[in-house]
Amino acid sequence: EVQLVETGGGLIQPGGSLRLSCAASGFTVSSNSMSWVRQAPGKGLEWVSVIYTGGATYYADSVKGRFTISRDNSKNTLYLRMNSLSAEDTAVYFCARVLVWSHYFDSWGQGTLVTVSS
């Protein structure tokens, strides 16, 4: 069974940094593309970042230069390093799988809440 479990969220002060983790089971992270999607409280979904099977990474303009997506193949885990956080980054962060050769998110984690506030 495919499972994605996000951890690492919490309360962080503006300007601070945080690293989110997404532990995968039931499949191999490096054999698929993986993405982060966020949802601000009461708002819609916003695509954040992707890491393709070959290692190429892409980011939404809103986080480019501040966020870094990566993966640890030995731990079968996806990460999102977030720097220079602001209130606008407050959201539930979901990790999602993109099957190889596909262009949609077929499996999602339950999300982890990041709150940026002083």
Add this chain to the structure above:
Amino acid sequence: QSALTQPASVSGSPGQSITISCTGTSSDVGGYSYVSWYQQHPGKAPKLMIYDVSNRPSGVSTRFSGSKSVNTASLTISGLQAEDEADYYCSSYTSSSTWVFGGGTKLTVL
């Protein structure tokens, strides 16, 4: 990376059909057959309902169908049921190798 355009809300009575539109550009919706739709109930993770414009994943009801014309994709739900009440989001792959979501549509079953 402008969000795709969806109506904020739609409603229908049980048994009726509704359609949710999703308008983008030639760089996303119009450029690829890579539109997907997600259902999200409050406090839950999104669930894939339609992929590649009109394909249903295993386990998704045949009451859900998708289509596309030029830069606008549509999700149709027939035979509305109370459990269909949720938020629905469209998404498209883009020419920048990224994704974009719609603003979301709240479906109310009257």
